[in-house]
């Protein structure tokens with residue numbers, strides 16, 4: 001009898017207000033940052049990269065404790081649900097947030113993945129922006145020796161990562177194809193003993209490619225990464241070679257590679273030059289025409305120039321951003337017309353923004369991707385923190401040389417004072433300017449570029465072209481999604497993991 | 500579909516669990532004989548119990564019998580039933596169905612506004628476990644799937660784990676689907692204990708109704724339920740347990756539905772299945788109908804966005820308890836014929852619908868309360 005009373009009392013339904021856990025309108029702030037998107041809107045970003053676009057002035061209201069549940073129930077709910085604020089000092093779901101943070105940074109777990117082998121500095125092209133290659137027959141001087149190949153492979157297989165990528169670069173890597181074969185076969189022999197799976201990539205302009213080479217690639221599951229700068233008049237003007245037929249050879253090579261290896265195993269990289277900046281639409285359309293359904297709008301590389309002047313840097317970055325937006329706009333048009341066609345740089349950033357998963361991309365990692373994600377073995381056996389740092393070395397700047405395959409052990413390279421110094425400057429969580437930047441979780445840190453363009457590894461954000469570029473691209477992507485639901489949907493389709 | 504009937508019991512001292520047969524010559528253990536034309540003259544002692552439609556008038560034996568059972572139509576050869584002291588004959592397992600459910604307990608630590616099986620605060624776990632302990636070994640080994648529901652099954656405590664262990668041992672090929680609110684697993688040791696069973700055919704179906712604690716707690720009428728459920732899911736994932744998220748669609752859950760879909764993807768991308776379910780008009784729902792009702796036709800935008808977002812990110816999504824004519828065609832591919840056979844019905848107009856065989860229809864109890872937009876396809 002008494003029990004029955006208790007039951008009916010307990011089971012009586014209560015109103016929504018009864019379930020409010022907030023006491024005295026108090027709430028606590030969780031780590032978050034904000035940035036202004038435009039005149040009307042600002043964006044809040046939490047520690048794991050979730051973002052919320054809100055009306056201008058909202059951040060101020062939140063931190064000044066002027067927000068309350070009654071007036072703004074939806075916003076209040078959004079902020080609590082998305083780990084921006086908490087009604088208790090320690091949020092009840094802090095473990096979930098911690099797991100998400102750990103997941104986001106999981107690209108660090110396996111340490112160095114990408115191992116670049118500069119197989120030869122020789123090239124039959126004389127591209128004007130290229131600072132490193134040589135037109136010569138002198139293999140002994142400019143090709144990587146077999147001894148260094150062996151030592152590089154040994155070092156690669158010491159990586160803690162169960163999966164490593166071996167990327168053959170140049171000059172023109174195919175000029176040393178025999179050595180590539182030698183390397184691939186040696187890796188096959190040794191990788192199993194170390195329980196490693198290895199992905200092979202050859203970076204090539206494809207001028208020298210032929211069926212025999214491609215059949216070998218097919219047999220050994222080697223990926224081809226080629227170059228396509230746009231339509232013939234751009235490509236040929238960027239990439240000079242005797243006969244002015246770089247474009248024709250690239251197209252023929254791409255077609256042949258796709259036929260033999262399958263389209264998914266052939267990619268193309270675009271190098272942006274001053275000339276390209278005037279032709280965003282034409283370049284996108286060229287990629288489309290060649291059957292590509294993704295492309296990478298890469299900024300002009302700042303290497304190969306000495307520390308440049310600030311005004312010029314800014315001007316060039318402005319021009320690049322204008323180019324980028326136009327090209328992205330054309331790509332979006334294809335998508336709005338029902339095609340699936342992605343831009344890789346946006347996709348990387350959007351993955352960081354829209355997915356809960358780790359995104360490891362060398363140029364946008366924090367801690368920096370150099371050393372932790374990539375290492376480069378130069379043709380002469382010297383070891384560099386990244387591909388770019390060996391370019392600096394060609395200009396006699398050896399700041400990022402970590403050692404030499406003949407003289408340094410794995411530990412001496414990766415755990416050296418120099419390596420530590422480079423990586424610890426490459427943590428945007430603690431860099432001036434970046435530490436309170438809303439876009440920090442989407443961005444990265446690039447001590448090498450800072451050093452090359454600004455003279456020190458920490459860099460100075462107000463005049464950094466790396467910062468200017470990323471800040472605007474990230475802002476622009478958020479604004480696009482906020483303004484147009486159709487674009488938001490397209491972006492969501494880009495970030496889906498395709499395995 | 501009838502799952503329970505009752506007669507006048509004689510000589511039943513404790514619940515008898517057994518397998519239905521109409522064959523008086525049957526020799527298997529634990530059989531319960533149905534005889535519609537008077538008791539057999541011999542062999543009656545071979546049966547655990549005998550059920551008959553006859554009057555008991557002059558019967559003198561000392562064997563368990565239930566007289567005057569009004570109907571046997573719903574009982575098939577091989578069905579498992581429990582016959583209680585008071586003459587109740589309850590079907591536990593139907594041999595011809597894919598939808599067999601064990602009710603673990605009627606107790607619950609939540610009290611959802613739309614609960615289809617309102618909880619009762621009485622200690623039934625030992626009694627029920629005693630029945631299942633006998634019944635589970637009798638279930639055919641090729642049983643495809645068993646559902647365990649409640650109440651809140653984990654409130655069985657230690658017996659919950661024993662029950663799962665028993666099913667795992669007896670029915671190694673059977674998929675087991677436990678409907679739990681997951682709150683108990685906020686205590687990590689329970690999640691760990693579950694994982695110690697190493698039961699890879701076990702899937703936990705856990706409801707999440709909003710991305711914001713206050714709304715979820717209101718819907719389930721329990722303080723701190725949201726945080727416990729999310730922590731529970733998180734702990735279960737730590738041990739790689741298989742999880743399904745179940746979302747019931749109604750007036751309270753719809754406003755934050757698209758946010759919920761994003762919340763699930765961001766915070767629980769590891770779940771194996773997400774299902775969005777139409778409201779059942781039974782249990783508490785009729786009582787709370789003013790707070791709950793929204794014509795499904797009117798929430799299709801929200802549902803479509805939630806489903807397509809999750810599916811677009813590669814997650815496995817279904818829609819349950821919906822009718823094809825109410826769903827936009829783009830969502831048909833997610834619609835499952837989910838309603839258990841014995842609860843499923845159609846409206847009179849469905850008879851002239853050419854999609855009848857693809858459509859999951861309605862819960863029988865929803866014939867009284869359904870979308871205003873049911874239109875047969877011509």
Ligand code: SF4
Nearest residue numbers: 434437440443467471
């Ligand atoms: S580089 Fe610029 S955009 Fe990137 S995190 Fe630093 S301040 Fe922000």
Ligand code: SF4
Nearest residue numbers: 822824849852858875
């Ligand atoms: S008319 Fe009936 S059978 Fe046809 S789709 Fe609608 S609910 Fe289903």
